[in-house]
Amino acid sequence: MTKLTSLILITLTLSFSGCAAMMASYREAYCNYDGAYKAGMNDSRQGKEMNVQFANPCNASVRATAERGYREGYTNGAAGGIVTIAPRPQQCVTAGGQRVCGYSCVQAYGKAACAQSPDHNCIEAYGKLRCGPNCREEFGKIVCGPKSMP
Numbered sequence: 001m002t003k004l005t006s007l008i009l010i011t012l013t014l015s016f017s018g019c020a021a022m023m024a025s026y027r028e029a030y031c032n033y034d035g036a037y038k039a040g041m042n043d044s045r046q047g048k049e050m051n052v053q054f055a056n057p058c059n060a061s062v063r064a065t066a067e068r069g070y071r072e073g074y075t076n077g078a079a080g081g082i083v084t085i086a087p088r089p090q091q092c093v094t095a096g097g098q099r100v101c102g103y104s105c106v107q108a109y110g111k112a113a114c115a116q117s118p119d120h121n122c123i124e125a126y127g128k129l130r131c132g133p134n135c136r137e138e139f140g141k142i143v144c145g146p147k148s149m150p
Contacts, residue, residue, distance in 0.1 A: 023057060028107065029124065031058035033069035038123075040073025042137075050074050090114075104131070 029035045036054065043051060055066035092101040095112035102114025108124040115122050115131040122131040125142050132144030 025108065026057055027059070031055070031062050031066050033065050034104070036066040036069030037073035040070035040075075041077040042073075044074040044077030102131075 030039055039054065040050075043049075051070070054070045055063045058066045090101055090103060091105050091114070092099060093105045093107050093112045093114065094100075095107040096110040098112055100112045100114045102116050103118045104121040105112060105114040106122040106124045106129055108129060109127060111129055113122050113124075113129040113131050117133075120131055120133050121135050122129060123135040123137065123142055124130075125137045126140070128142060130142045130144060134146065135142060135144040
């Protein structure tokens, strides 16, 4: 086998394993009601068309739940204004040997985080987990607290 053939095979192997990791990360973040709701809300508020294929990468056992979450998030985002979501019960999650309990838990990057108040939320983005009041992605970073007015 030539060096070029070996290099091509290694590149393809790494590409496919990278794609598998990205799909696993997508499924963990969005193949559930809360993650799909957040994605639908964000798409709507950013003026994007509803993504009718949003839940296609999800396993069949959770696809309907993710579709419902995305659709409801998109619809509520299109309505504008403040959307109140009934607080979820406390939950516990484990990642990287760490077990945390609270609200709006997220797991990513081998870490887990939970908000300590039912009116706070957690978000994962840009390689970080953050919890607090009204956390969101904004201009390439995670911010929490009231939205700034233009």
